[in-house]
Amino acid sequence: MTVFGIFFASIAFAQLMMGSLLLTPLWKTNQSIRLYMLLMICCCCYLTKVIFVPVAFGSFFWWLELVGGNALPGVFWLVSQSVFGDHVVLKRWQYALASLTLLIPFVTKTSQMLFAYDINDFALLSAGIKYGGTLLELLFISHALMIAVSHWRGDLVQERRYIRGGVISVSALYIILVIINDEFFKLQWPGVELLKSGIMALLVTGINFFLFTLRKSSLFETVKQPPQESCPPEARARELPRIIDAMEQDKLYRQEGLTIAGLAKALSIHEYKLRNLINGEMNYRNFNDFLNHYRIREVTEKLAQPAYSQTPVLTLALESGFRSLSSFNKAFKNTHQLTPTEYRKKVLAPAVV
Structure with missing residues (x-):
């Protein structure tokens, strides 16, 4: 990782922490805010492997990256469901399904540490867990992207349309490309890591811009208000x-x-x-x-x-x-x-x- 890569990753990390802290007073408002804060924290955990290098196996930062990085796709999917989907109140099965992106690698790594075996010795099992987990992550992010795009035309809140069409969709595409590169291509060129960190810093900047300059109800207020069809005649548009x-x-x-x-x-x-x-x-x-x-x-x-x-x-x-x-x-x-x-x-x- 180049110095500039660490610099951009640090910018993204700082903005994510700032965003989660600024949302803390609102965390009791609704589940969308809580899930959004959790998404920010997961992103921070994922960035620890970039900022705090080298990260030793089994260390504190190693565990942070393991938990946050693997939970990120599932949390991203929950955020998309809560903010943009039909499920204003998420069901337990949705939380359970999203937890699989964390549960599978967590159990694998924990078992490896406790029982001192290398899962790579079991080629079929190792491939099944690796590619199965990666496929699950891609499915979550792809479905989140589909939710944002499919609900885009019917959304009547203009600010949310901007967020859906821009930040959310681009973020989903970015995560998909990062997963594909990290799990399949494994490109190690300095320019690739710099590009990843730079785009993330730009995305987080855009997210914070929308988050703190637009009305919070544009993104987070998912409880429907009763319709008002009988406005005073003098206040009605023709x-x-x-x-x-x-x-x-x-x-x-x-x-x-x-x-x-x-x-x-x-x-x-x-x-x-x-x-x-x-x-x-x-x-x-x-x-x-x-x-x-x-x-x-x-x-x-x-x-x-x-x-x-x-x-x-x-x-x-x-x-x-x-x-x-x-x-x-x-x-x-x-x-x-x-x-x-x-x-x-x-x-x-x-x-x-």
């Missing part, structure tokens, strides 16, 4: 009634595959302005949430009517614009805390009696 009429009267939400670009074209409103109206005045953070509000409302009304008591739930879901029963069930339960079938039984029970 296009807002057209948007509401398109949903309530024309029922455009029924169109399969409707995108915000398609809705903007149908209403003859610039897409950028439409995003601001739905987010700023109607208080939706995601375009799918906006559409699902009307879809769920339509199905809810029909489930409460005896005339539709024999109509399959799937039929009602597809007619309202949902693409699958699973996505409908999930959205419906998030709204009513009941499955559609349970809701129908509950509201129709008095009528049956």
Whole structure:
């Protein structure tokens, strides 16, 4: 590692530590902030092998790099799920799955130290652990990249779109390239290490810029606020009634595959302005949430009517614009805390009696 490589790595390390410290007062706010802080700490641990060289086997810094470096892909995936995915509250199985990137190498190294055997003596086992672990890491980072990109168009918060399209996506690509180089190509040229450290310093600088110059709610506030459709008339934008009429009267939400670009074209409103109206005045953070509000409302009304008591739930879901029963069930339960079938039984029970 060159002097400049260590210099850039130290810059990245210092900024990561600063970012995690500045977020400390907010760590109780929600899980996204806690996971983001953990990601920063994992990155710091990974950088110890660059800054504190040489690192002796079994030393304190060796353990830091082992834990932080291997946990990083899983934590990165959890951050992407928490901030950008559909899982506002992560499930236990997601944490368990993400922990595999750390658990596999940790158990291997610990067993090697305790029982004094070299896993390389078992060629098949060694190859399986090495390449299996690497594949798992690549899958996590690739899936995190897919989450950021796939949710990019539907995100109505402009600042988060910048973060998704820039920092998060580039960071995922960077981690993928580093994993491929470290595990497969193992290029040792001084220029490669300098490039890795320089790009990381640049990325962390960009992350801190977005993190501390934009509203923290742009990235971390994942709890949905109740929609506001009835703003005072004097405070409404003139296009807002057209948007509401398109949903309530024309029922455009029924169109399969409707995108915000398609809705903007149908209403003859610039897409950028439409995003601001739905987010700023109607208080939706995601375009799918906006559409699902009307879809769920339509199905809810029909489930409460005896005339539709024999109509399959799937039929009602597809007619309202949902693409699958699973996505409908999930959205419906998030709204009513009941499955559609349970809701129908509950509201129709008095009528049956």
